[in-house]
Every structure is written in structure tokens, then in C-alpha cells.
Amino acid sequence: MSEALADTRVVLVNGARQAGKSTLTRLATAGLPGTVIRLLDDPATLRAAQDDPTGFVDHDGLMVIDEIQLTPELLRPIKVVVDLDPTPGRFLLTGSSRILALRTLPDALPGRMEIIELWPFSQGEMSGDPDQFVDAAFRHGTRIDHTSEWRRKDYLERVVVGGFPEAVRRTPRRRAAFFDSYLTTLIERDVLEIANIERRGELLKLLSLLAGRAGQLLVPGTLASQSGIPRTTLVRYLELLGSVFLVKSVPAWSSNLTQRAVGTPKLAFVDTGVACHLIGQDAARLGEPGGAAGPMMENFVLMELARQLTWSTERGTLHHYRTKDGVEVDAVIETPDGRVIGIEVKAGATVRTEDLTGLRGLANALGERFVAGYVLYTGQQTLPFGDKIRAVPLDALWRLAPK
Template identity: 85%
Template structure:
């Protein structure tokens, strides 16, 4: 893995460059410390007449609040970092780009889902493209293609991949995660980063979105959620376990999602069956944060009773979510579970109805029962089912009947179409 994450090329960089060529306003939205500022400054550096405005700077922040209209005046590209700090800027930006529809006028960054703010005015519909930036993917860290989704839809069950990685190598990746600062630190210092990161997120970013009286409840809820990563997201159950009233808990979940700490994976249904469960699944955006919250390093994670199963599933779900922001195939990520508890960890469906299924196993052996969910999915879908994959910590690709293969887990970032 790279020891210089700040120099790691991002897949999103080309997306930003392309968007600025035909779109008036581009918003790079994502978690704090994921590298948005670095990415946008690189884009601005390609345009000598651009200006960069950092709202983290107190004087700049005050100027934006005092005179929003004057603040956004500039004849070339303007980068505004952390736009959620002054959402009032969006209205004068809208006026500017309506009067002059030249592409590439504004490049914005945000550390919260600013479009979800209820107080926000008409938020540039048709004038703004949103590009999500996640913490580093494994392919970005390793300089690999990160094109499993495209390869899977292109080659189906003909995919073939061998690996040199072993189970412990994957466990190390789970506990590090993908935040640039975390990837460059030793374990003890990485824990200090995660502590500071979570405190900043709750004390600053969450409080920007809502008034929270009992912040301790949020930290308690975070630890509870980390222990349930990869499980169904049932607010009533979480409310009972945490002692937080259900209405308050639902609000907390929305806030934690808005600052890109957790992600809800919707349930998939073919539309032909009523046996599918409609409950979403909980995932942490970064497994490093989740492992830190439950106090498990690579050794404890792999011990009997460790959380390797759900964390490995979470890891794969979020690598797939990252890839879907840049893959050529326009797919949506789901999970699948029936009332009989037959399940598939990840389902990706394209707009034209083609589907791949992904099951995740933390061991190096695949058993017949591990294939139950994929076979159920294949039977339901017929020709729409492209292929099913069991991603596991073994080192070779193995066939398991028509359209189903066991594939080493690092195929996620090593394969390309």
C-alpha cells in the first residue's frame, strides 16, 4: 500500500475535469478529511485565472456571510471550499450562472449533504452536477484499476483472477480504512486520528446541521451501530437497545448519514415476489472508523468471536459503492434478503435490468450453503442474472455451477474489463 496517500491519484479527478467542461456548477460532496480540498485545488491549478476561497478561514467565512453576492463575483472558475458553512451563497451563485451559462464557473466542496438541509433555497436544479468523493478505495491506494463492476457485467461468469493475498492481509486493510490521514499512520497514532475525527464530526459538523442537546447519546449510538455494521437497519430495535426514543434515533441516523459516517443500503426486490424484506442494511462509510469504535485491531478482528464477518461485508459494500461513482456501468447497489432469511450481501442492478450478485466470505473456503442466496437470485431472474460471485479470502477462482464463481476478494480492485 502507498506510504504517500497525498500523492495518490483519485478516480474522481477526471470526473471533475469532465464536468467543468459542460456544467456551470460542480459540487464535490463527501466526508470530512476524504481529500476534497486537495482534489479541487488540483482542478483549479489547471486554470490559471481561478480563485480559491476557503470558508474554514474565519475572515473568509465572515466576508461570505456579510456580502454573499459580492463574495461570488469572479469572471473565471471560483472554488469555494466547505460550502455548507454558508449555504446562503447558493442563491447568488444561481443568479450568476443564470445570467451567464458558461460552463465551469463554480467548483464547490461540501462535508455534509447540503441539499438535504431543509432551510436551503432552490438548489441549482439543472445547473449543478454532484460528484461524491469517498475515502481512498483500495485500488487508489494500490494503483490498481478498480473496475470490478465493469468487468463483472462485461465478462459475467467468465471472470478469472488469482491472488497472492491471504486473510491477514485483508484484515490489515479493514482496520486501516481509507482516510488519507489514517493510511499514513502507525496503529496507535491512527487511533488518535479516529478519536479526533469523530469528536470533530459530532462537535462541529453534526451541530451545524441540527441542535443536539445530549451529544453523549450520539457517541453511544455510534458504538452500537459499529457493532451492527452489515445488519438490517431497524430503528425500533436500535431504540430499544440504546434507550434513545425512536423519533430521536431516526433523526440521529439522518444526521450521521448527512455527514457521511454511515450509509443505508436499500433492499432489492424483483417486483415479482412479496417474499423480499424491504428493510435497508447499515454500512459504515469507512471500516477503519467502525473497527476503531468496537476496539478491534487486525488480530482481535480475526479471533473467534471477532467481527471479521460483518466488517468484511461492510468493506466490500463500500468498495462497490465507491466504484459505482466512476464505473461505466450505471448500476445501483442493494442488498437482498427474503423472509426465509435467504440473502445476498450485495446486488447491483443496471437501468436495463441486468443484475450481478455478490456474497462475501471472510474465510478461504467456500461451502455449498454459501451459494444459496445467489442461486435463489439466479432462479428468480433468469436471463437478467449476469453472474454471481462469492468474494472470499482464498487465492484462486473456482466454478460453482452455471453463472456462479468464487473469486479472490482483491478482484474488487485488481480487475478491469
Template identity: 80%
Template sequence: MVLVNGARQAGKSTLTRLTAARRRDPVLRLLDDAATLRAAMDDPTGFVEHDSMMLIDEIQLAPELLRAIKVAVDLDPTPGRFLLTGSSRILAMRTLPDALPGRMEVIELWPFSQGEISGGPDRFVDAAFTHGPGLSCTSALRKRDYLDRAVVGGFPEAVKRTPRRRTAFFNAYLSTLVERDVLELASIERHGEILKLLGLLAGRTGGLLVPAALATASGIPRTTLVRYLELLTSVFLIKTIPAWTSGLTGRTVGTGKLAFVDTGIACHLTGQDAARLAEPDGAAGAMLENFVVMELARQLTWSEQQGRLFHYRTKDKVEVDAVIETPRGDVIGIEVKAGATVRTEDLSGLRNLANLLGDRFVAGYVLYTGQQTLPFGDRIRALPMDALWQLSP
């Protein structure tokens, strides 16, 4: 069986229905329908009996179906019989039966990438490892254009709405997420604490995720706060970018960094539109860093080059916003700058990483809001930010 898992409103139902429509006589089960859900809960075994592909939408609403599906798959292991969708991490559910190992492939569906929105190839990761410092591009976009994109985010419904209607969508989205999806994973009585925490997290986008500091700032006990962070991760709202270390130095910081899966949600929570972000005390730097990091995370789900995403920071506060390492140990570093110029000090983290890794360091890139490609010595280049979705190998 295949599970398409991801954030609510990311397009899972649309994608899986298009996929099922290509099969002969597919069976469609929508668990959002009360009568269908009741049938699933009353007779799980009978519910999953079928002769063709069965699509079950929102499987987390009736996790008891997974045990019945397990039995059906054990009796007939033909691939492609079950296509499932879920809006929370199924493995995190309290009521999950032990039915998944070895029987399910999980595909995470993210909100739209910028390449999907603009029609670009979305192959920066592959291009970076293929061509190294040989990458080059020009851009017509400026800082305000990137901020506009960050504010919109990637949810299909948000992309097609006007700013006023987009605000209504985000309000409803967050309300549903807390009142429904989070409650599917855990019993939470004080919903207001979750919403308070979300606002606090949005103001710390791109910062180190230190539970003790967050507990102090929010007034939420540390153990409760850690539980809340796990829940927000499970409903695909936030993501922790782990710290990278080569094992060659003891001066790296092991704390993960906070990122919102969608910058539109983060901007909404901070109450900043593109104009406000661009002001001197606005959050342009943090939001554009989040924007770039999550575009990289999306690309790593389909790129030919396998890799893992990290951030790099030493105890001396030398840092690189994003580090991608391949299974063979090759590394690229990406620094994000909201400005249209690149200064020498902007390169310190990449140069530190290059010196540390030697030949394992493929290239370092400063993604900035300028319009030209600029060389900065051995294996380091500044590229316009839209190189993320415009370049291909």
C-alpha cells in the first residue's frame, strides 16, 4: 500500500484521485463523510474488501482500518491495491495498530514549490552537485518579488486567493489544524497554549530551537512544550533542521533550527506582509532563509542526487544556513541573504566549511536578492535566489 502523507490542503486528495482515475474501476472511500466513516468503524474488514484499487482519503480518521488492510495485503500482496492519504504523521498517532512495517511506502506531499508555481525545472540540488561552482544564472526578480512569494507560500488555496481572502484561509487553516488534527494525535485541553506557542515560534523562524528558552518565554512547562513541538511537527506545520557536524571538530553546535513548512503561514502568524517584511525592523532575513531552506527540503524529495539537509553553526557563531550532504560525504553549503549585495563577512561560514572539508566541499553558494552571478574565490559563488527553481543539471 502507498500512503500520501502531508499537510492539510496541500493537494493530497486531488493528486490521489487523479492517480486512481487512471486505474480501472477504482473504489473511492472518503472518510470525511460521516456515513462512510461510521461504516469503516463498524466493519473494517468488510469496508476494505474490493477487487480493484481502493483509495481511502484521510486514513487517520479511522486508523483501525490499517489492521484490516494489513490482513488483506498479507493474503494478497499485489502492489497498488491500496492508496491512502493522511493529514498527520500516521506513525505518531496514539491509536495506530502495528500494521505498517514492510507493507507501506510513505510519500510526503508538500505545499507547492516555486518551480511548480512558476513552471521552472526545480533542479538546483542536482545542478549544484553536478556542476559545482560552475553554476551561473541571471534574474529579473528583486527583493520585493521574493518577499511577495514568501508571503503567499505554497498552499494551492493560498496561491490562488487575493491577499484579503488569503488571510481568511490562513485563519481557518490554523483553527482547523489545532481543533481537529492536533486532537487526533493527543488530548489537548488548553488550545490557547498551542496558538500562543505558534505566534512565538513564528517570531523565531530561522533561529535555534531551544525548548528551555521557549518554555521560559511562553510560560509553558518544558515537558509540555516539547510535546507541543512534536505535535506541530506531526501535523506538518513546523520542521526541525538538524545540526551538521563532520566529526572533525568539537566546536559545532548540535541544536536544530526551526523552520515553518510554509512561509505563508509563518508570515501570517507574525502579521507581516511583503511591505512590512521589507522595513528595517521587519523579518525579511529570517523569512527568506526559511523560504530557501524549505525549497531545498522539497527538492530533496525528488532530486536524483540523494542528500540530507542540515544547518551548520560553531560555538564561535560561524554558520551556514543550509548544508546538504550526500551518502558518499560530498557537501554543498548555502547561505541566504535578503540584501542585493554580498559582503565579505557573508562568506565566512562557507569559507570555514570549505577549509574544514577540503575536497569533500563541492561548492558554496550565497543565494541573494541581486540579479547577477558573482564569483568569490575558490568554489564559492553568489547566485540570484531564483536559481533554486530556474537551474537544472
């Protein structure tokens, strides 16, 4: 954030409600002389912004405006201010909805605003670990060697807690109350700031259905049939849920070398704690036969990777890979120069030969472009499975760092 303020006129910290945006901005601006803070959650401040947007943003130095989506009409006078004075670090904005999705958005400040997305806590942030698996994987390939004391139940506990600061610090019963309140606020307030929703019950019904399909292909036609919601309405709902940082679409990966790739994206919940709450499964229930340990663990890994890619030295994009024959790799990360790592996720402590099919197929197709393939599993040892493929304990995801 400090780097962005040093060379950009407007910086927007955008992310899920309760992810810590306000706290982060206060810490980042503490001690900066002349900083003005405006909290639009305060009714009087909100009225002042609505009544006189131009006067509201008139200031010297840095102005912090919290929850900018409540008064998007401020963006036009902000544009005028920074066009007249292009000094970096004029405005620091926060928002709980993707600003570009707002119905009343007057101007997106092209070329003047940098957007920083803030996610719920990563595992490394909660435990003080490096959180640099992506960099370690691209730098060291199959030279990675990690051991762990963690067992399957330890990972499942992390999955059901999720990463929201308020949820992390609560007991299981009080955590459930937080998730209930969080989802209600998200639907009753944040979604309504973006679009008019007449039948909110449909949206809540869809959320529960989506939680049961976390980690699976996102096929609107199938979801429409299962939910009874018209396809066009369902697509609109999916866009809204993405705009308030509740769900994320992981795009399919393809290459000229892999012509049979399926182009359908995969669904992931931004926070697995919310998803587990929606399907009503705690750690014990997830781990039972018929529990959702597999898809929730995959969702968990996908979102940890997505977080890391916002700060990793290696610039990469996150995808999944699946062929028309059903061969798949849960996560594929590709760098701009074409290097690729593949990641499979297994909720069990044993890796079988068939678990390696997707990674081996990808390695054969890509040749030298394929850096390494990893099976992240709940076992405790790193195990070699031939050239360029390793099974690695899942907590390597946040405990490894490049050396």
C-alpha cells in the first residue's frame, strides 16, 4: 500500500466485509502528517458527502475515505481534484464491493487509481509463517523437501475456521453466529448497493447450493436446473456474489499443446469458513465418510494460492485444468514467460498412482515449460513420484520460503 501511495494519485483497498480494510488503512497512514479520515458509515459524514461531494473531497495532503461504495458520486470530484493536481497519494479509498460493479458508478478513474484487493487472513498471516510456496515452487522445483507434524484433522480445523479475523478469534458456537450475521449483512446491505434484488430468498438458496458445489465446475445451466432460478437471473446473481467477494471464479487453463481442455471455470468460495457454515459441516463432519473434506480442502488451497499470488515475486495467474476425458489438475499457475507448475490436492494421507494422472499428462504435454507438479496431501513426508512430481505435506503451502 505504501508503494502504491508513493506513485499513484488514488489507491483503492477493495475486499470482503470484515477482512480488515479499515484497520489496515489506519496502520498504513498512522503518523502521516495532514491525513484526513472520513468514515462514510457515520450517518452525518455520509450526508455531508451526498449533499456536497465537491466540498467534501477538497483538502490538502492525504484523504482516507472508508466505504466509498456508499457514495460513489464522490469519484467524479475526486477525478477533478487529481487531474488538477497529479501529486501521488492524494486519496486512499476502501470498499466492500467491487467498485466497478456499482450501478451508480460515474467514473472508474482510469489511469489514476490502483486497486489493491484485500482478502481474509491467509494461513501464514495467522501463524507468522512465510506464505511463499509459489516463489519456492518456481525457484526450487522438485528440490522442495518439507516434513510436517500436522495430521488431517488439523487441516480440517483450519478449513472450517476460515480467515476472517472475527471468526478466527471466536469459539465454534460464536463463530456460527458471526457467519449468520455476516451473510445477512452481505445480502441485505452490500448486494443491494449494487443491484435491486426483489426475491432475496432465492439468493440465500443459491448460496447454500453453491457451497455444496465448491471446487466443482461452474455451469450456470446446471445450477439453474437445480435451483429453479432462471439462467439469466442466476448468472446475474453469480456476478453479484463475486462483486461482494463471497465467491470467486477460477478460470480454465489451456494451451496450444492441450487442445482437449475444457473451458469451464471452477467455483470457489473466498472463505472456506463461510462455505462450511453454509453446508452445516464442522471439522468432525467434514472428515466422516460422505463429508465434504475433499472439495473444501481443494477450495482452501485454491484461495491460499490466490492470496499468495497478490504478493509473490513470481507474477503468475491461477487456473484449473480439465480435459474432455475428465483428466484434471486442481490448480495450474503460469508465469508470463510460460513456465507452469501444477498442483493436485488430496484430503487423505495416502497418494495413489491415479492421483498423478493429470500432473503426468500436463508434464508430458508441456515439456521444459513444466517446472514441477505437486500433490499437496495430509501426510507428513515429501515423497518423489518420478521426474518433476512430488507429494508434499499440505502445510508447505504457507511454511515454505525460497532460500
